[in-house]
Amino acid sequence: MSNKFYIPKLAVFGVGLIGGSLAIALKNAGAVGQVIGVGRSLENLNKALALGVIDEVQSDPLTATKDADLIVLATPVNTVIRMLEKIEPALDYRKIVTDVGSVKGEIAQRAKSILGDKISQFIPGHPIAGKEKSGVTAAAGNLFENHKVVLTPLSSSDRHAYAQVERMWLTVGALVTEMDVLSHDRVLSITSHLPHLLSYTMMNFLSNSQEKDKCYEMAAGGFYDFTRTASSDPEMWRDISLMNRQQLLRHLGEFQSELSGIAELIESGDEQAIETLFASAKKARSLVSDRRSSD
Amino acid sequence: MSNKFYIPKLAVFGVGLIGGSLAIALKNAGAVGQVIGVGRSLENLNKALALGVIDEVQSDPLTATKDADLIVLATPVNTVIRMLEKIEPALDYRKIVTDVGSVKGEIAQRAKSILGDKISQFIPGHPIAGKEKSGVTAAAGNLFENHKVVLTPLSSSDRHAYAQVERMWLTVGALVTEMDVLSHDRVLSITSHLPHLLSYTMMNFLSNSQEKDKCYEMAAGGFYDFTRTASSDPEMWRDISLMNRQQLLRHLGEFQSELSGIAELIESGDEQAIETLFASAKKARSLVSDRRSSD
Numbered sequence: 001m002s003n004k005f006y007i008p009k010l011a012v013f014g015v016g017l018i019g020g021s022l023a024i025a026l027k028n029a030g031a032v033g034q035v036i037g038v039g040r041s042l043e044n045l046n047k048a049l050a051l052g053v054i055d056e057v058q059s060d061p062l063t064a065t066k067d068a069d070l071i072v073l074a075t076p077v078n079t080v081i082r083m084l085e086k087i088e089p090a091l092d093y094r095k096i097v098t099d100v101g102s103v104k105g106e107i108a109q110r111a112k113s114i115l116g117d118k119i120s121q122f123i124p125g126h127p128i129a130g131k132e133k134s135g136v137t138a139a140a141g142n143l144f145e146n147h148k149v150v151l152t153p154l155s156s157s158d159r160h161a162y163a164q165v166e167r168m169w170l171t172v173g174a175l176v177t178e179m180d181v182l183s184h185d186r187v188l189s190i191t192s193h194l195p196h197l198l199s200y201t202m203m204n205f206l207s208n209s210q211e212k213d214k215c216y217e218m219a220a221g222g223f224y225d226f227t228r229t230a231s232s233d234p235e236m237w238r239d240i241s242l243m244n245r246q247q248l249l250r251h252l253g254e255f256q257s258e259l260s261g262i263a264e265l266i267e268s269g270d271e272q273a274i275e276t277l278f279a280s281a282k283k284a285r286s287l288v289s290d291r292r293s294s295d
Numbered sequence: 296m297s298n299k300f301y302i303p304k305l306a307v308f309g310v311g312l313i314g315g316s317l318a319i320a321l322k323n324a325g326a327v328g329q330v331i332g333v334g335r336s337l338e339n340l341n342k343a344l345a346l347g348v349i350d351e352v353q354s355d356p357l358t359a360t361k362d363a364d365l366i367v368l369a370t371p372v373n374t375v376i377r378m379l380e381k382i383e384p385a386l387d388y389r390k391i392v393t394d395v396g397s398v399k400g401e402i403a404q405r406a407k408s409i410l411g412d413k414i415s416q417f418i419p420g421h422p423i424a425g426k427e428k429s430g431v432t433a434a435a436g437n438l439f440e441n442h443k444v445v446l447t448p449l450s451s452s453d454r455h456a457y458a459q460v461e462r463m464w465l466t467v468g469a470l471v472t473e474m475d476v477l478s479h480d481r482v483l484s485i486t487s488h489l490p491h492l493l494s495y496t497m498m499n500f501l502s503n504s505q506e507k508d509k510c511y512e513m514a515a516g517g518f519y520d521f522t523r524t525a526s527s528d529p530e531m532w533r534d535i536s537l538m539n540r541q542q543l544l545r546h547l548g549e550f551q552s553e554l555s556g557i558a559e560l561i562e563s564g565d566e567q568a569i570e571t572l573f574a575s576a577k578k579a580r581s582l583v584s585d586r587r588s589s590d
Contacts, residue, residue, distance in 0.1 A: 128515045148513060179509070187509045190501055195521040198493055200576040201553050205546075206485055207579035214482045217472070218443060219583050220423045225520040226490040230580040234573035238566060245561050251500075252558050256551060258496050263547050266540050271533060278529035281495040284502035285525040288514050 005167040008033040011068035013061065013083055015039055015048040018100050018127060019074030020139030023053050025172035028141045038064045039075075048136045065090035070164065073099040078239045081110045084122070088115055096161045097122045098168075102188060103243040104152045104181045112154070120158040123165040126150045126184065127174060134233050145173035152181045189247035194255060196229045196237055197248070203230040300462040303328040306363035308356065308378055310334055310343040313395050313422060314369030315434030318348050320467035323436045333359045334370075343431045360385035365459065368394040373534045376405045379417070383410055391456045392417045393463075397483060398538040399447045399476045407449070415453040418460040421445045421479065422469060423487075429528050440468035447476045484542035489550060491524045491532055492543070498525040 010026065012019040015037040026032040037045045037054030038061055045057040058064040065071055065087040073080045080099045091097065101107055104124050112119050129147040131138065149169040153162050169176050179187070206215045206223075241248060265273045305321065307314040310332040321327040332340045332349030333356055340352040353359040360366055360382040368375045375394045386392065396402055399419050407414050424442040426433060444464040448457050464471050474482070501510045501518075536543060560568045 128513060130517075148515070150513070177512070183506060183509060187506050187513050190504055190506070190510050191514045191518045194500075195497060195518055197557065198497065198554075199521060200573050201550065201557060202490060202493065203576035203579045203583075204572060205489075205550055205553055207575070207582075209485055211478065211482050211485070214474070214478060215485050216582055216586060218423060218445070218482050219486045219586070220443070222425075222524045223486045223490055224583060224587055225523045226494060227580050227583065228520045229517045230573075230576045231584065232573075232577070234570050234577055237573050238570040241561055241569060242564060242566065245564075249558055249561060252554065255496065255500055256554060258500055259493075259547065259551060262492065262496060263544055266536055266544060269537055269540075271537065274536060275529050275533040277499060278495050278527075278532050280502070281498035281525045282527070282529055284498045285522050287502075287511055288498075288519060288522065289526065291511060291514070292519055 005031050005164075005171045006033070007031065007070045007168070009036065009068045009070075010034070011036040011038055011058070011064040011071045012054065013038045013064075013071065013073045014075035014079070015045060015054055015136050015139075016074065017130065017134050017136075017138045017143070019072060020048060020053045020136040021129075021141065021143035022072060022074065022100075022172065023048075024139055024141040025144060026168070027052075029171050031168070031171045036064050036068060044136060051136065053136055053139060061086040062090050065095070069095060070168070071095065071097045073097065073101075076236050076239050077101040077103050077107065077243050080107055081114070084111055084114045088118065091115065091118045091121060093118075093121060093158070095121060096164050098125045098165045100125060100127055102126060102192065102240045103185060105185045105246075106243045108152065108154055108181045112156075119154065119156050121161050122154075123157055123162050124152045124154070124181065125165060125169070126152070126188070127169070129174075134236075142173070144169065147174055149174040149176050150179050150184055151176060152179055152184050154181070185244050185247050189244055189251050193240060193244055193248050194251050196232060197241065197252065198255075199227050199229040200237070203227045300326050300459075300466045301328070302326060302365045302463070304331065304363045304365075305329070306331045306333055306353070306359040306366045307349065308333045308359075308366065308368045309370035309374070310340060310349055310431050310434075311369065312425065312429050312431075312433045312438070314367060315343060315348045315431040316424075316436065316438035317367060317369065317395075317467060318343075319434055319436040320439060321463070322347075324466050326463070326466045331359050331363060339431060346431065348431055348434060356381040357385050360390070364390060365463070366390065366392045368392065368396075371531050371534050372396040372398050372402065372538050375402055376409070379406055379409045383413065386410070386413045386416060388413075388416060388453070390416060391459050393420045393460045395420060395422055396538075397421060397487065397535045398480060400480045400541075401538050403447065403449055403476045407451075414449065414451050416456050417449075418452055418457050419447045419449070419476070420460060420464070421447070421483070422464070424469075429531075437468070439464065442469055444469040444471050445474050445479055446471060447474055447479050449476070480539050480542050484539055484546050488535060488539055488543050489546050491527060492536065492547065493550075494522050494524040495532070498522045
């Protein structure tokens with residue numbers, strides 16, 4: 001890169017964990033002039049202002065977009081689509097829009113019909129970073145360091161717009177990967193959406209059990225880690241589950257078949273087959289583990 | 296307790312993570328005279344001897360039992376039963392036997408028929424402690440500190456024998472809980488055996504996916520924690536799954552029904568019901584989380 005990445009005016013829609021952390025990280029890098037915070041909750045925006053995460057509060061999406069060079073939609077996935085509808089009149093080829101949603105297929109499809117020719121300026125994105133805590137008070141400038149960010153450009157995407165969004169994420173220390181929209185939704189359904197669903201279900205399963213008091217008493221480290229994602233925001237995960245329902249339901253069905261297969265092996269006492277399955281899972285897990293420690 | 300707990304001669308069958316950690320902790324507490332290590336692998340026993348975890352290697356279960364005051368069967372669950380058969384001739388009312396198996400029902404039932412009247416000297420136990428790593432090199436003297444140990448005495452259990460096993464665990468810093476055999480197996484099936492099965496299955500599901508390379512690349516913190524237990528020893532978990540199959544299959548079936556119910560809600564797009572389920576799971580998880588941080 002010959003010249004330093006710099007955004008004169010950045011609009012962040014949804015100043016929560018992701019939006020807030022991005023604003024902080026760009027400020028820390030000296031890569032942004034002014035940050036306009038946009039959102040539903042004036043209380044949250046004022047908190048972000050007091051914390052220095054944003055420089056200006058704006059409740060009107062259209063006004064914020066008119067003022068901004070780069071617009072980051074860091075709202076829940078459903079709201080991304082509503083916001084695209086609202087800001088469309090203020091978009092032109094000098095502005096760039098990106099989002100951070102965990103589902104890309106439906107957003108890309110709806111964006112095409114909402115934005116028309118201006119779709120070239122929209123670069124869908126998804127930072128693979130987060131914690132169970134949410135809100136601007138959980139935001140941190142190092143959230144994206146060494147974390148993957150997936151960009152899923154469309155065939156109509158403007159290359160300059162793509163390059164700018166890529167540079168924004170590189171500037172905050174992220175590792176940018178390009179993927180097509182469908183691959184993204186398939187992969188994330190397996191690595192994230194299905195595990196969330198299983199984790200939520202396991203937690204409810206325990207709390208609905210007749211022995212729930214003893215279960216709470218006996219739940220140890222393994223259970224704690226297994227159900228960590230059940231602490232995630234219910235509204236956000238409701239929307240993700242519904243928006244990626246096609247992939248998620250397919251994978252859930254396949255996963256259920258696998259479970260039924262293992263149930264049969266246990267029922268019939270097939271020691272060898274059970275051990276083989278567990279051993280191959282252990283081997284596969286070591287690949288996840290190795291990769292993580294080498295990050 | 297009026298006098299200090301002290302075992303002149305302790306025999307540990309299976310000097311791995313649990314058996315090794317118990318020997319180290321009792322030595323650190325000055326609560327044991329001599330530790331006899333018993334096991335299949337002479338290499339492992341010699342390693343334990345070199346590390347000072349045990350003081351004597353003994354390959355013959357009967358000889359070890361003749362010499363010992365307290366016998367801890369820290370072998371895989373299947374082997375516990377085989378070892379009870381082997382040591383039975385050397386047992387009498389002055390000796391105490393306990394085990395550390397994750398399943399108690401089948402062990403208790405088999406022990407009754409193997410030991411006859413001597414069953415009074417057998418106190419089934421289960422320390423809720425562990426890590427994915429196994430073997431004596433992973434053993435540590437603080438493994439049981441503030442961890443639960445469940446004892447499941449039988450109606451025929453000798454009260455003095457029970458009190459001695461309880462004191463042994465208290466001496467190494469554990470929190471001892473009494474439960475009946477059936478409750479133990481039901482509760483552990485929910486808090487441990489089913490999550491292990493789901494975690495192993497999820498890991499295989501990812502590694503059998505067409506997009507496995509991208510899945511490995513995208514697997515982040517949530518997936519890593521969700522599948523932590525898939526790194527557990529396959530042979531050990533094969534045996535646990537089979538030995539507790541009655542409870543495990545019942546719970547797996549119920550869990551599958553829950554999953555099918557959620558799939559229907561996602562299919563039909565029932566936002567309110569999905570959010571309610573996720574919110575109740577989040578609330579239940581906070582109870583696990585609060586309890587853990589107060590430990």
